[in-house]
Amino acid sequence: MTDGTSDPVDWTDPETFSHALERADTREKGHYFEAFAEGDLLEHDPGLTLTRWGNEQWLSQTLNHDPAYWRTDAARERGFDEPPIHPDYLTAATLGITVEDLSEKGGYFLGRTDVRFPGAPVTPGTELRVESEVVSTATSSSRPQYGIVTWRTRGRDAATGELLCSYKRTNMIPRRDPLETDGGAQAADDDDADDPQPTLPDTFITPDGEHFEDFVAALERADEQHATVAYRHERGRTQDDVTVASLPLATLNTAKQHHNADAMSDAPSGEIVTYGDVTRSSALGHARSDEQTWREVGFDDEQFHTFVMPGDTIYAFTRVLEANADSSSPTDAGTVRFEHIAFNQREEPVYSGTRTAEIRTQS
Known part of the structure; x- marks a missing residue:
């Protein structure tokens, strides 16, 4: 047995090492x-x-x-x-x-x-x-x-x-x-191309405040006017080295999409991308800055629509779906269900999902 110290081959010679890499198996993850x-x-x-x-x-x-x-x-x-x-x-x-x-x-x-x-x-x-x-x-x-x-x-x-x-x-x-496959299933993806586009409500209503009662009042006004309670949030967060690489790595997220620029150079995005939960949390942070959140209950129907890359800025848009004060809510909060949409500086949706949260009452 030998440790190779007497090997006459210089393994660090660039050309030699390139040939070694070609012949070596990759231990996959x-x-x-x-x-x-x-x-x-x-x-x-x-x-x-x-x-x-x-x-x-x-x-x-x-x-x-x-x-x-x-x-x-x-x-x-x-x-x-x-x-x-x-x-x-x-x-x-x-x-x-x-x-x-x-x-x-x-x-x-x-x-x-x-x-x-x-x-x-x-x-x-x-x-x-x-x-x-x-x-x-x-x-x-x-x-x-x-x-x-x-x-x-x-x-x-x-x-x-x-x-x-x-x-x-x-x-x-x-x-x-x-x-x-013969590719025959691909045509089904185009079936909806001629479907009529939905029409947005004529009126968008913004709550007057950040408490549960403000969301209830906004929904009541929307019902009377056949409108919707929907608004955008001013804050944005531009993606940098911390959000793109440091935050996912701190959660033990090993996906190369967030930290291996070499591997991602040939990917559809062409570069590393933001961890979806960073995108989501940034958008929710913008939304929560305009409400008095008491407790998070849950999230549903979350989707990520396109890549978020370094230099992109994440903004948020909120639609209020319903508000209820019931026996399951604490005495100083009511339950509100939202739809949140994160979008970038090109106004392209990048995340969407519904969220249920308990929002503080004014009393």
């Missing part, structure tokens, strides 16, 4: 579509500790400034012993941990829904353990090089097993062996 089967349960390692620093880093960079997540006095007014982990950071960390096992091979993110936070507020220092169950697998008639996988992902307190966050997401995942 991530899984192809064929690796997933309905009912499989995957435990994701290593998990991470949800720290106050990580929480504040995420919130500051996405302009989420709810004082209950920053100051102890404001947290205690909300019924927390200390500033808790924000649901946006919790969701991003839960998904980030799964990337190496589920979607590092790439593919299109088709959507996420049923995002819920069923437990008590999550305290800094909680160790997050994440698992995913394969809900379904399917072929893609239009993209034979991909399959479609849906997972149910759950983030738990590693010490107690308490459920902290759960959601269902669907991705296209590359196949190791693409399907053979």
